[in-house]
Amino acid sequence: MATIKVHGSPYSTATMRVTATLYEKQIEFEFFNINMRNGEHKKEPFISLNPFGQVPAFEDGDLKLFESRAITQYINHEYADKGTKLTSSDSKKLAIMGVWSEVESHHFDQVASKLVWELGIKTLFGIPLDPKIVEENEAKLDSILDVYEKRLSESKYFGGDSFTLVDLHHLPSLHYLMKSQSKKLFESRPHVSAWVADITARPAWSEVLAMIPN
């Protein structure tokens, strides 16, 4: 089997989505650290792997991919027999997963990524945050988490009874937000809070966190 290569940054939420999937599937990979502070993601050779100049990029033999969710879907499909099953073979369950997958990327992530930047990354690198952006996006997150609380009171995970890619795709932003003032929005909702505790305790997720430099 050709070696899988992940080009990204251990701090990047999109990169973490891919490494979390590889660890869940127990697939070995080689990690190439792209120094974003030096702008390596905007230059060759990286820009040939992702013309949008964003991490991560991924290689499996001749196959070259970018866009983290497309990469996780590929890994899940190609290595279906390995590690954790992160999807369903039932078309109705798959359709429900599809709904919540769209919610994660078009509702949750739109807001969470702004908060991660303001409260997570800027804090990490000592850059002053913009309180207006934080306030606006926390208000939006509050409404999204009302929907999440209802869904998670009916179903243990977003896709049903078992952990799937939909839950996994949330993990990187949760990592930053649960260390920030936005934590209160998750903790005030019992089902959301139990789901966060459950999915962040997964051994594969600890392996992703171990890649972040101290």
Ligand SMILES: N[C@@H](CCC(=O)N[C@@H](CS)C(=O)NCC(=O)O)C(=O)O
């Ligand atoms: N939709 C893309 C988003 C990738 C993305 O936004 N990556 C961030 C790091 S988490 C990045 O490279 N930011 C630098 C930039 O946009 O210039 C994916 O899921 O892969």
